[in-house]
Each structure stands twice: as C-alpha cells, then as structure tokens.
Amino acid sequence: MNHKKKMIGPIVASCFLVLYFIVYFGAIVSVVDGITKYLLGILPLVFVFIIIRVCMERIKEIKEGEEDDLSKY
Numbered sequence: 001m002n003h004k005k006k007m008i009g010p011i012v013a014s015c016f017l018v019l020y021f022i023v024y025f026g027a028i029v030s031v032v033d034g035i036t037k038y039l040l041g042i043l044p045l046v047f048v049f050i051i052i053r054v055c056m057e058r059i060k061e062i063k064e065g066e067e068d069d070l071s072k073y
Contacts, residue, residue, distance in 0.1 A: 006062050014055035021048050 021044040028040050 003062055007059050010055050010058045010062075014051050017051050018048050021045070021051075 025041045025044045028044075029037050031037075032040060
C-alpha cells in the first residue's frame, strides 16, 4: 500500500504535463496554417512520449523499492 501512495505524485505530474502539451498542440494546430503546424506540433508530441516513458520508469523504480533516486549518487 505504501508504494501506491508514492506513485501518485509522478502519475499526477505526468498527467498535468501531458494535458498541457496536448492543449499546446491543439492551440498550434488551430492558429497556424499549412505544413508549419505539423512541424511545430511534433515537439510537444515527442515531449508527451518522453514524459510517459519517464513516468513508467519511475513507477518501476518505486515498485522495486528504489524510492530515493538521489541515494544512488
């Protein structure tokens, strides 16, 4: 049960960041015309995939018992 409480923070932060980048991409698509909107929209989508990947890695670390990342360094 203790691990579930520690997973809430990374999941909530990831959800807020993903939502932000989706809204950002939507704003770009609605404002810019032509192929430029897709070129400018690629970066937020890449960030979304990176955020999801990092969140999954963090959840894996928490499940393995590595709650404190700084203890490794």
